[in-house]
Amino acid sequence: MGRSPCCEKMGLKKGPWTPEEDQKLLTYIEHHGHGSWRALPPKAGLQRCGKSCRLRWTNYLRPDIKRGKFSLQEDQSIIQLHALIGNRWSAIATHLPKRTDNEIKNYWNTHLKKRLTKLGIDPMTHKPRHHHGSGSGHAKDAANISHMAQWESARLEAEARLVRESKLQVISTTNPNHLLISSSSDATHQGHVINKAPPGLPCLDVLRAWQGTWSTKPTVRNVNSTIISGGSMMSMDDLESPTSTLNFPHINALNPPMQNAVNINGLNENPVVPSEVLQDNVNVTFGCMDACAATLAWFVEEGTFSSGNDEEVGNVIMPAGVSNIMMEDFTDVLVYNSSLAGEISDNGGSHFEENRSYWDSILNLVNASPSGSPVF
DNA sequence: AAATGCTCCAACCGCGGCTGA
DNA sequence: TTCAGCCGCGGTTGGAGCATT
Secondary structure (H helix, E strand, C coil), X not given: XXXXXXXXXXXXXXXXXXXXXXXXXXXXXXXXXCCCCCCHHHHHCCCCCHHHHHHHHHHHHCCCCCCCCCCHHHHHHHHHHHHHHCCCHHHHHCCCCCCCHHHHHHHHHHHHHHHHHHCCEECCCCEECCCCCCCHHHHHHHHHHHHHHHHHHHHHHHHHHHHXXXXXXXXXXXXXXXXXXXXXXXXXXXXXXXXXXXXXXXXHHHHHHHHHHHCCCCCEECCCCCEECCCCCCCCCXXXXXXXXXXXXXXXXXXCHHHHHHHHHHHHHCCCCCHHHXXXXXXXXXXXXXXHHHHHHHHHHHCEECCCCCCCCCCEECCHHHHHHHHHHHHHHHHHHHHHHHHHHHHCCCHHHHHHHHHHHHHHHHHCCCCCCCCC
């Protein structure tokens, strides 16, 4: 590859792994764990550097890797997380169980980025190239989004580290010969276990303190009726990530879309929360709007809605007409979410028409494509 | 059938952060 | 405090396989 041959100069093999090498590595790790990667190759009888072994294991041989096509929900998650935290693949992978950071990175570079580009959405900023912002208000939103992105980014990194540290603790207290798993992609799964562990883990306290630093407000109800408890860990059960501070109204709205539309409309009956309390959550909602656009276009392109549950079999393929009707309802849901946020925050609902226009423009863009064919 | 172009992904490299001496 | 060793992450690449001409 025209780079300095770090392994070659030591007489070590590079390039594609043979089935025999895979078997050696698998067998060794199953019996001994990987321990020090640097020390592993000679013990396992491999003419490879430790780095190469680690990569092979974490990206390919690990038994808990899910391979194959990404689901629509996984697409959503990647887009939304990327909109928030950028190219932090390992952090994104912690929210996609059984997917490796490398796989997500490849998928982004080969599929998602291109599709967003074709949609006219900048894959780096997640904004439409001809975004119709509203002057200073838009700049303010952008600043808030940036603030939240930094917050979430730091939180995800802390979460990933927490998972890694806790894994070491768990392993050290169990069978020393237990299979060591060191990839980040299983972090979400592992994180559930860890976060249900008895309180007292120092790392958890650190994370709590970290969250408390930013979230000093009292318990509030956000636009999606999820209770967020400021200064302490929130309810885990409702969230995709065990410690996520975010929620994505459109995800819930789509799983399935119609039922959740009812749920969201039901918010009218909920007590209105003071604007200062909701502000942060509202900002997140707006921060995800552009990512929502891409996601929405997805569903129209595919003509499908995911069940949202990997356990269920298959997606429902809808006729174009039905799809359009559902898209209109979906728009209402999204507009409602964002306009509710706007109402509660500071503009007395002034976002409503603007957001409706925004989503209508996305729908028009999508619907302008030939019937039943991708828009890109 | 052959040549060419394109897509995809496994695997590499370099850098930065962490840890222990 | 410094430094060396190690690990993990993100960016990048080579090449296999597929599609198109």
